[in-house]
Amino acid sequence: MPTQTIxxxxxxxxxxxxxxxxxxxxxxxxxDKGRRNLHSRPHYYGYMVAIWAGIPALLILxxxxxxxxxxxxxxxxxxxxETIQAESKDTLGLIINEVKNLAVxxxxxxxxxxxxxxxxxHYQRLQSISTLAKxxxxxxxxxxxxxxxxxxxxxxxxxRNKVETVVRWSMIVCASIAILTTVxxxxxxxxxxxxxxxxxxxxxxxxxxxxxxxxxxRTDQVGSSGSFGAIPxxxxxxxxxxxxxxxxxxxxxxxxxxxxxxxxxRVRSFAKPTLEILAGIPxxxxxxxAALTVAxxxxxxxxxxxxxxxxxxxLAAGVVMGIMIIPFVSSLSDDVISAVPQAMRxxxxxxxxxxxxxxxxxxIPAALPGIVGGVLLAASRAIGETMIVVMAAGLSAKLxxxxxEAVTTVTVQIVTLLTGDQEFDSPKTLxxxxxxxxxxxxxxxxxxxxxxxxxxxxxxxx
Amino acid sequence: MTDVINTMPGMPRAxxxxxxxxxxxxxxxxxxxHRSEFDVxxxxxxxxxxVDNAKMSSRNCDVFYGDKQAIFGVDLDxxxxxxxxxxxxxxxxxxxxxxxLNRMNDTISICRVTGEHTLDGEDIYGKKxxxxxxxxxxxxxxxxxxxxxxxIYDNVAYGARLHGxxxxxxxxxxLVEASLIKAGLFKEVKDDLQKPGTGLSGGQQQRLCxxxxxxxxxxxxxxxxxxxxxxxIATATIEELMDELRSNYTIAIVTHSxxxxxxVSQRTAYFHMGKLxxxxxxxxxxxxxxxxxxxxxxxxxxx
Ligand SMILES: Nc1ncnc2c1ncn2[C@@H]1O[C@H](COP(=O)(O)OP(=O)(O)OP(=O)(O)O)[C@@H](O)[C@H]1O
Ligand SMILES: [Mg+2]
Numbered sequence: 214m215p216t217q218t219i220x221x222x223x224x225x226x227x228x229x230x231x232x233x234x235x236x237x238x239x240x241x242x243x244x245d246k247g248r249r250n251l252h253s254r255p256h257y258y259g260y261m262v263a264i265w266a267g268i269p270a271l272l273i274l275x276x277x278x279x280x281x282x283x284x285x286x287x288x289x290x291x292x293x294x295e296t297i298q299a300e301s302k303d304t305l306g307l308i309i310n311e312v313k314n315l316a317v318x319x320x321x322x323x324x325x326x327x328x329x330x331x332x333x334x335h336y337q338r339l340q341s342i343s344t345l346a347k348x349x350x351x352x353x354x355x356x357x358x359x360x361x362x363x364x365x366x367x368x369x370x371x372x373r374n375k376v377e378t379v380v381r382w383s384m385i386v387c388a389s390i391a392i393l394t395t396v397x398x399x400x401x402x403x404x405x406x407x408x409x410x411x412x413x414x415x416x417x418x419x420x421x422x423x424x425x426x427x428x429x430x431r432t433d434q435v436g437s438s439g440s441f442g443a444i445p446x447x448x449x450x451x452x453x454x455x456x457x458x459x460x461x462x463x464x465x466x467x468x469x470x471x472x473x474x475x476x477x478x479r480v481r482s483f484a485k486p487t488l489e490i491l492a493g494i495p496x497x498x499x500x501x502x503a504a505l506t507v508a509x510x511x512x513x514x515x516x517x518x519x520x521x522x523x524x525x526x527x528l529a530a531g532v533v534m535g536i537m538i539i540p541f542v543s544s545l546s547d548d549v550i551s552a553v554p555q556a557m558r559x560x561x562x563x564x565x566x567x568x569x570x571x572x573x574x575x576x577i578p579a580a581l582p583g584i585v586g587g588v589l590l591a592a593s594r595a596i597g598e599t600m601i602v603v604m605a606a607g608l609s610a611k612l613x614x615x616x617x618e619a620v621t622t623v624t625v626q627i628v629t630l631l632t633g634d635q636e637f638d639s640p641k642t643l644x645x646x647x648x649x650x651x652x653x654x655x656x657x658x659x660x661x662x663x664x665x666x667x668x669x670x671x672x673x674x675x
Numbered sequence: 676m677t678d679v680i681n682t683m684p685g686m687p688r689a690x691x692x693x694x695x696x697x698x699x700x701x702x703x704x705x706x707x708x709h710r711s712e713f714d715v716x717x718x719x720x721x722x723x724x725x726v727d728n729a730k731m732s733s734r735n736c737d738v739f740y741g742d743k744q745a746i747f748g749v750d751l752d753x754x755x756x757x758x759x760x761x762x763x764x765x766x767x768x769x770x771x772x773x774x775x776l777n778r779m780n781d782t783i784s785i786c787r788v789t790g791e792h793t794l795d796g797e798d799i800y801g802k803k804x805x806x807x808x809x810x811x812x813x814x815x816x817x818x819x820x821x822x823x824x825x826x827i828y829d830n831v832a833y834g835a836r837l838h839g840x841x842x843x844x845x846x847x848x849x850l851v852e853a854s855l856i857k858a859g860l861f862k863e864v865k866d867d868l869q870k871p872g873t874g875l876s877g878g879q880q881q882r883l884c885x886x887x888x889x890x891x892x893x894x895x896x897x898x899x900x901x902x903x904x905x906x907x908i909a910t911a912t913i914e915e916l917m918d919e920l921r922s923n924y925t926i927a928i929v930t931h932s933x934x935x936x937x938x939v940s941q942r943t944a945y946f947h948m949g950k951l952x953x954x955x956x957x958x959x960x961x962x963x964x965x966x967x968x969x970x971x972x973x974x975x976x977x978x
Contacts, residue, residue, distance in 0.1 A: 556821040560884070562782055564834040564891060565811030574833070579824045 214348040216278060223270060223355060227263045230359045234262030234366065242368045253373035261372045264379050265362035270355035277347045285343055286313075289336045294328060312336055399653070406650045409643035413441045418647055420444065424610035426630060426641045441644050443651060445612040449527065449620035450652075453602060454595040456531025456616055457538060461591055464535070465542025466584065472543070473550040474572055485547065492540040496600040503533035503605035511617075520617060525607035528616040534601050541591035542584075549583025550576055582667040589663040593656050599624040623648050717947065721965045722955035724944070726754040729793075730895060730925040731776055731813075736790035738771050738780065745771045749790075749951040751944060753895070758917060758926045760936035760957065763946035764972065769929040770818075772946070773897045776927065777813035778806040794895070811838055814893035818900040820880035822872035822887075827864050830872040830883055831855060834891035850890060858886035859916050878909025885916065889924070896920070898928040902935065914939050933973055937961050945969045 214222075238258035242249040249255070286309060290298065297308060308329070315321055315333040324330040366372075410418070421442020468488060472481050508529035515522030522528070553576050561571040577584070599622075607619035608629060630645040725732070729752035738746035746768045753759050753776075761769045771780070778799065780786040792799045799809055811834065822830050831851045834840075841847035851868070855861035860882040864875070872883050881901060888896055898917075902910040917926060917939050930936050936943050936957065943960040945953045945968070953966040964970045 554821070556817060556819055557823065559779065559782065559815075559817060560821040560823065560887075561833075563777065563779060563810055563815035563817070564837065564887065565807050565809075565814075566834075566837050567807050570837060575823050 214344065216274070219274065219348055219351055223267065223274075223351065226352075226355055226359070227267045230262040230266040230362075231256075231259035233259075233359075233363060235259035237262075237363055237366045238372070241366055249368075251368050252371050253376075257372040257376050258366050258370070260376045261370075262359055262362040262366070264376065266355045266359035268379075269358050270351045273354050274347070274351050277343075277350070281343055281347070285336065285339045288339050289332060292335045293332055297328065308332075316340070402646050402650050402653065405643055405646035408638070409640060409647045412640045413644070413647075417441060418443050418644075422612050424626070426626075426644055439641065441640065441647075443623070443648060445610045446621060446623045446626050446648065447651065447655075448612060448614065449606070449610070450596055450622040450624070452527050452614055452616065452620060453531045453534060453606060453622055454592060456528060457534035457595040457598075458588070458592060460532055460535025461538045461542050461595075462588055465539045465587070465591070466546055468539070469543045469546035469550055470572060470577075473547050474568070474576070485544070488543055489540050491537060492544075494537070496537065496598060497604075499533050499537050500600045500604035503529050503601050507533055508605055515617065522617045523607070523619045525605060525619040526617050527606050527620045530602050530606035531616065533605065534595055534598055537598070537601070538591040538594050541594055542587045545587030545590065546580065546584045549580040549587075552583075553579045585663055585666050589659060592659060596652065596656060596659075597624060599628055603628065623652050717950045717952055717966075717968070720750065720951045720954060722953045722960075723942075724751045724951060724954040726752045726757075728755045729753060730755045731794050731799075732792070733772075733775065734791045736772065736775060736788070736792065738768070738775060738789075739787045740783070741785045745949050746775070747949045751951060751954065753925060753927055754942070756921060756923075756925055757942060758921055758928060758940045760940035760943045761927065761929045761946060762931070762933060762936050762943060762972070763952075764948075765931075767946040768949045769946050770899050773815075773899055773927060773929055776895070776897055777810050777815055779810070779815065781806055811891050812893055813895040813897060814888035814891060816881070816884050816888050816896065816898045816901045818903055820877055820884050820904065822875070822880050822883050824871070824873060826869045827855075827872045827875070827883060828868040831886050831890050833887060838891060840891065854886040854890035857889055857916075857920070858882045859912055860886055876909075878905045878912065881905060881909070881913065882916070885913070889920070893924065895925045895927070898926065900929050900931060903931060910935070933961065945972060947972070 235255045235258060238251055238253075238255045239249070242251045244250075251258075289312065290305065290309060293308075298305070300308070312329055312332045313336060315324055315329060316336045321330055321333045321337070324333065418441050421440060422444045423440045423442045424445050426439045426441060468484075472485055472488075476484065504525070508524055508526060511526060511529050511532075512522045512524050557575055557579060558571055561575045566574070602622045602625045606621065606625075608621050608625065609619050610621050610626070611618060613620060627645045627648050630641055630648075732752040734750050736746055736749040736751075737744060749772060751772075761773065763769055774780045775788050775792060776799075778788075780788055788800065794809070794812065798804065823833060825833070828851055831854050832841075832847055835847060835850050841850050852861060852865075855864065860879060863879060864870075864883075872880065875883060881904070885896075885901070902913050905913070914935065917928070920926060928936075928939065940957045942954060943957045944951060945960065945964075945966070947968050953960065953964060953969045955965065959965075960969060961973060964973060970976075
């Protein structure tokens with residue numbers, strides 16, 4: 214039975230277990246003044262039986278599927294003639310792949326090489342044995358579990374507590390999966406970065422001001438070593454993010470204040486969703502808007518006042534990015550500002566404060582933690598943004614803080630490093646991991662600072 | 676002393692209560708009890724709602740929340756340096772009327788106020804009157820302590836800074852200290868002036884709010900159930916404080932505690948379903964009320 218069929222049948226079995234558990238709990242209990250003398254409500258007994266039937270069976274199914282392929286493969290290999298087994302690892306791998314393809318294609322009989330043909334048959338046989346065994350074992354486990362739990366049922370059985378325990382553990386498992394994934398990603402980035410730093414010294418990477426990651430494929434070529442100074446990239450990233458935040462924070466905050474304090478309900482009900490649409494526009498659309506509309510406009514504007522503006526400029530990318538992240542600032546700020554209690558405002562009005570004084574001195578400080586959160590979200594969005602920069606700010610890794618020139622950012626360079634053909638372990642490819650690590654550290658720092666700010670003010674403001 | 680100039684102002688607007696709140700003729704559960712309450716008509720205010728040394732006065736006050744009328748033709752004076760207590764069942768419009776006096780109702784968009792209202796004879800709803808300045812003269816203390824998310828010092832200095840009452844730091848320090856002393860809070864917090872005001876206990880917070888209100892040196896202080904969230908000890912502190920404040924300020928206090936009204940006020944106003952039923956010297960209201968509804972309320976028959 215293929216895995217999907219097993220799963221569907223298993224689910225049907227679980228539903229069945231629920232009902233028999235439910236029914237049995239009622240059968241074993243007796244009525245006392247209209248109440249059953251059960252410890253838990255009947256459906257908890259149903260859940261318990263279903264859990265006993267489902268969890269062991271599902272675990273077995275998962276483990277089996279995970280190890281099936283490698284066990285079957287190694288069994289197939291050990292069935293091959295000794296001479297082939299003695300081949301190098303790569304060759305053996307190739308042969309095994311051929312055998313597997315053959316077995317799946319269903320045209321084994323047409324194969325001329327007798328060894329491969331036999332191996333393919335062998336592989337097919339092993340697979341079908343494995344599938345059969347899997348089906349049997351899973352259902353036996355499910356039925357045994359069901360029977361076991363079903364027999365456990367008696368009025369004193371604390372089914373509710375058992376079910377709650379299982380629920381708690383499944384929550385813990387889910388949370389751990391999220392955490393472990395994060396840890397896994399961090400470590401993989403870390404290890405690849407360490408490999409990168411084996412070929413490029415960290416000081417060159419951290420303090421170098423020249424970025425040209427072109428390494429040659431053959432070592433005897435001229436100009437074979439690229440230079441990996443990441444400073445221009447990080448400066449570019451910070452420059453563009455700073456421009457974006459300079460645009461987004463005042464605009465976003467002001468619109469949030471307008472929406473929550475001044476606008477009528479009608480305006481708000483229409484303006485707020487409209488503003489939030491900004492966050493839903495695909496970044497590539499912003500990208501060509503920046504490249505085709507804003508950048509030329511800024512260039513012409515610059516020319517008319519005698520400034521030379523590059524046709525791809527940090528300013529164009531930053532401005533458009535700023536517009537993109539406005540909703541992150543405005544929406545979150547609006548929510549926290551609206552959440553400031555009316556009593557606080559009344560207190561201020563009652564002292565003879567005007568509306569704007571009240572907003573500046575009472576509402577904003579009270580809402581500050583949330584506002585900082587929104588700004589931070591916007592900042593990390595800006596730092597991670599790639600598409601707009603590729604299209605509007607260019608690829609030249611120039612070290613400059615002049616917003617009118619073309620710059621490039623960390624994320625854009627990661628993309629260019631990893632697109633196209635290259636060896637996986639060349640410094641050029643590994644540099645992407647080092648850049649990723651750098652970016653990660655920066656966002657981590659940003660989060661750390663924000664948490665600190667929030668905690669500091671929260672003590673004061675709640 | 677406040678002299679009576681008009682014990683029975685003619686008020687033709689009086690409407691039988693049944694017309695606003697249609698109720699079943701006989702209450703299904705309690706039967707008779709409710710009907711007697713509605714049998715009494717309110718034909719204007721009895722007692723002495725008007726005085727000759729009025730600090731604030733309202734005439735023909737109607738208040739509407741949208742289409743719903745919350746106050747019906749109230750005439751009331753608040754005498755200079757007196758404490759007037761406002762009592763009445765929940766929802767009868769005490770808070771609403773109090774908020775008329777410093778135009779806090781302006782902050783509620785659906786609220787509409789009519790009638791003539793004056794402070795020292797000046798129209799407070801006039802075109803020329805700035806509600807912001809009015810509220811500096813008529814301060815307010817709310818039912819729930821609502822200190823700002825700032826330090827104790829900044830809470831008290833808030834109004835003074837807004838209105839530029841102190842020209843330098845030491846003047847401001849003195850003002851903060853004086854206000855805290857008047858509110859009876861200084862001893863407890865004098866070493867923690869930079870700590871957040873929100874970290875104080877409920878009673879301390881309420882005294883902080885009073886200190887904050889008197890720091891701007893208002894002429895009138897409106898208090899809306901200022902002790903309803905406090906324990907008896909904190910309540911006693913605030914009541915003593917009100918007694919001391921009376922020599923310099925005029926105070927209107929809304930309270931649900933009749934003992935409190937009896938302890939702190941000179942005159943008491945009884946509101947019922949948006950109407951001002953009776954205003955009299957506090958002693959008289961609690962010993963010998965003129966109106967049947969007042970008597971019912973203070974003897975605990977309803978409300
Ligand atoms: N913001 C508002 N919007 C609409 N109606 C309101 C509003 N505030 C008060 N009301 C209505 O006005 C009437 C009087 O309310 P008010 O708050 O003045 O009563 P109160 O006497 O202070 O009652 P309590 O003793 O419970 O505080 C009530 O019927 C109430 O429903
Ligand atoms: Mg009230």
